[in-house]
Amino acid sequence: MKLLTMETRQYLTYYHSRYQQVQDLGVDLFVLNGEGTEDFWPEDHYRLAGTKDIAAIIELARAWHAEEQFDGVITFCEAAVITVAAVAEALGLPTIGVEAACASRNKYLMRQAHEKAGAPIPGFRLVESEQEALAAAADFGYPVILKPTMGAGSNFVFRVDNAEEMVRRYAQAAEGITTMFWSLAEPDGVDLGPQGLLVESFLDGKEYLIEALAWDDEVYLGSVVDRITAEGDTFDDDVHHAPTSLSPEDLAAVHEVVTAGAHAQGLYRSAMHAEVRFHQGRPYLLEIAARVGGGGLDLIARTTADYDPIAAVVDIGLGRRPAVRHYRPNGTHITAMCLLCDAGVVEHVEVPAEVSESDQVFLLKITARPGDLIRRPPHGNTILGFLGTTGDSLEDALDTMNDLATKIHVTFAG
Numbered sequence: 373m374k375l376l377t378m379e380t381r382q383y384l385t386y387y388h389s390r391y392q393q394v395q396d397l398g399v400d401l402f403v404l405n406g407e408g409t410e411d412f413w414p415e416d417h418y419r420l421a422g423t424k425d426i427a428a429i430i431e432l433a434r435a436w437h438a439e440e441q442f443d444g445v446i447t448f449c450e451a452a453v454i455t456v457a458a459v460a461e462a463l464g465l466p467t468i469g470v471e472a473a474c475a476s477r478n479k480y481l482m483r484q485a486h487e488k489a490g491a492p493i494p495g496f497r498l499v500e501s502e503q504e505a506l507a508a509a510a511d512f513g514y515p516v517i518l519k520p521t522m523g524a525g526s527n528f529v530f531r532v533d534n535a536e537e538m539v540r541r542y543a544q545a546a547e548g549i550t551t552m553f554w555s556l557a558e559p560d561g562v563d564l565g566p567q568g569l570l571v572e573s574f575l576d577g578k579e580y581l582i583e584a585l586a587w588d589d590e591v592y593l594g595s596v597v598d599r600i601t602a603e604g605d606t607f608d609d610d611v612h613h614a615p616t617s618l619s620p621e622d623l624a625a626v627h628e629v630v631t632a633g634a635h636a637q638g639l640y641r642s643a644m645h646a647e648v649r650f651h652q653g654r655p656y657l658l659e660i661a662a663r664v665g666g667g668g669l670d671l672i673a674r675t676t677a678d679y680d681p682i683a684a685v686v687d688i689g690l691g692r693r694p695a696v697r698h699y700r701p702n703g704t705h706i707t708a709m710c711l712l713c714d715a716g717v718v719e720h721v722e723v724p725a726e727v728s729e730s731d732q733v734f735l736l737k738i739t740a741r742p743g744d745l746i747r748r749p750p751h752g753n754t755i756l757g758f759l760g761t762t763g764d765s766l767e768d769a770l771d772t773m774n775d776l777a778t779k780i781h782v783t784f785a786g
Contacts, residue, residue: 374400375689376433376442380424380455381557382408386739390448390670393682402440404433406455406559426561429455430462437463444689450524451557453477453662458562466691468662470562472638476662477558478565480521482637489636492629492656495573498566505542506535508571517572518545522564524554525666526610527753531574544750545569552752577650579658580616583665583673583681584630584644585688585696591631593699594681595673596623600707600766610667611709613766614676615701623699626655633657643684643694645669667758668708668735675734675762676704707769708735708760711777715748716784721756727776732769735760743785756782 377391382405391413394401403413406424419436421429433445445460445467447453453473460467468476475481483496497508498521509516509532518541519529528545532538546569549555558564579599585592596616618626630646637660645665647658664670664681673679677699687694718740728736738757740746746754759777763769 373398373686373690374402374440374442375686376402376404376436376445376459378404378406378429378445378447378452378456378459379408379449379557380406380429380452380559381553382412383449383451383553383557384739384741384744385412387448389737390682393670394446394686397683397686399686402436402442404429404436424558424560426455426458426559429559430459433459433463444691446685446689448663448685449557450477450661450663450666451554454562454564455559458559466641466689468639468642472642473662474563474565475637476639476660478521478567479519479523479570479659480568481565482659483570485636485638486633486657489632491632491636492654494575494651494656497571499569499571502539502542505569505571506538509535509538512571512573515574517570517574518542519570519572520545520549520552520555520568521570522555522558522567523549523552525753525755527552527554528750530750541750542569548750548752575649575651575656575658577652579647579649580618580626580655581612581665581669582626582630582644582646582648583669583679584634584646584660585684585694586634586639586642586644587693587696588640591627591634592696593623593627593630594679594684594696595669595677596626596699597669597672611707611770612672613705613707613770614672615703615705622650622655627698629655629657630660633660637662641688643681643688667710668737668760671735671760672706672708676706677701705763705765705769706734706760707763707766707773708758709773709777711738711756711759711780712748713746713756713782714784715746715751717786718742718744718746718782719785720783722781722783724779727759727779730761730772730776732761732763732772733759733776734762740782756780
């Protein structure tokens with residue numbers, strides 16, 4: 373089995389652990405990056421286009437495909453979903469298609485698709501100025517959410533509680549998306565849809581993260597995770613717990629809205645990361661991405677629900693039905709968090725053996741390297757890494773995680 377994986381613009385070595393998981397499944401994995409470094413992957417399995425131009429990337433992929441005869445094209449990167457769809461189409465390999473990829477990447481196109489299909493979503497409006505943002509917020513009523521159409525990782529996503537805050541946050545977000553990695557990492561030469569900011573009405577309930585899979589007319593919820601973060605006006609401090617606290621009735625309602633949203637976006641054979649928030653007792657769609665969730669959500673799915681999203685991506689890339697069932701937790705409790713630190717340039721990260729060798733740690737990933745710049749809201753949302761622990765209960769896992777997190781120390785340059 374030969375698979376080609378892609379990043380339109382290389383995101384450090386963030387996805388290397390995912391690539392290793394693919395190889396562990398017996399796949400001969402090749403990597404093609406648009407923009408990136410020469411030493412990113414073993415030379416005989418790596419190509420660098422040196423550009424984000426989609427025509428040039430497709431041309432290079434075609435030439436390489438003629439040599440290697442790839443069986444499929446995959447990605448784990450949000451900013452490569454459209455590129456992979458275009459390349460797979462060009463090579464005649466399994467794909468969701470460029471139209472569905474754009475509807476699954478651009479939040480405005482996504483909302484339009486959901487609205488047309490009647491899927492439950494917050495009120496939304498594309499805004500191009502501070503005055504338009506203020507007018508939208510006044511119509512919806514504060515609080516509202518301000519977010520980029522082409523964002524990721526909660527960068528420049530704000531809860532806004534009044535007009536004064538909107539003026540400040542709109543200026544920060546409008547400036548931020550001009551330099552944000554996720555805005556700049558999309559392919560050139562593709563109509564991506566509007567790139568700007570959305571104002572959305574606020575949903576007042578709890579949020580849930582779902583690793584899902586669409587196969588023909590059926591949608592499966594493979595893993596469901598509760599977001600247990602104490603929320604403020606930014607959405608960067610993520611803490612998760614599984615198994616979910618949702619009742620069977622609520623899970624059925626979530627399955628219904630995720631199915632509606634996936635089909636509205638044109639996703640019929642795809643791994644998916646869905647985010648749902650309840651409002652007045654009903655689930656509403658926040659987003660459905662045509663890729664697996666980031667951080668440790670794949671590990672959480674395997675640990676708590678015996679579902680492997682990475683294997684599902686491989687199977688779908690190869691055009692075969694993945695091994696999946698409807699959500700069935702196995703009873704293991706976990707908590708997991710994004711590791712956050714102060715802003716600055718990282719000099720050293722110290723992880724003591726007490727953390728790295730703990731038998732309760734199932735997830736430990738330090739993504740920041742020496743020399744990396746950590747940005748914190750409102751200037752960005754760079755994380756230090758991820759930590760997850762198991763336990764006999766939510767409280768047990770959470771106490772262990774919080775204790776171990778305090779033992780990880782960051783030294784900043786200067």
